[in-house]
């Protein structure tokens with residue numbers, strides 16, 4: 001399946017790619033004029049230079065990369081971020097530094113991954129009674145510890 005995209009400055013900002021033949025996520029790169037340093041617990045919006053036109057019925061989920069999380073404590077604050085099919089703005093990534101040290105992001109760094117997935121829109125049909133189940137309203141640990 002093809003998706004129409006626009007990218008700023010493609011000579012040094014390549015299109016997102018799948019790292020391996022079966023990768024689920026396309027790696028997203030930071031597109032920055034200068035490196036950005038995040039202090040411990042600081043968050044910021046990192047531009048990618050990427051714009052997309054998703055087909056109707058598809059979303060993109062923006063998720064953290066495990067290597068960045070374990071090595072640098074960098075993750076995404078709103079994971080998974082949702083890119084709507086009708087969004088035409090630049091895709092930006094909300095990065096937070098959960099480590100104790102400052103962390104620097106350079107232009108071209110792969111800061112997140114993006115999964116394209118189908119979604120359903122539903123009609124909310126209101127009723128006064130829902131059907132009974134064994135679980136009922138049990139939740140939040142109701143079935144035990146292990």
Ligand SMILES: O=c1ccn([C@H]2C[C@H](O)[C@@H](COP(=O)(O)OP(=O)(O)OP(=O)(O)O)O2)c(=O)[nH]1
Pocket residue numbers: 062078081082083084085087090091092093094
């Ligand atoms: O990590 C993200 C999350 C969202 N977006 C863009 C695409 C998405 O379609 C739009 C709106 O995102 P969302 O619905 O999460 O934002 P909101 O806070 O509900 O704002 P809005 O009222 O604009 O929908 O912002 C990004 O670029 N990166």
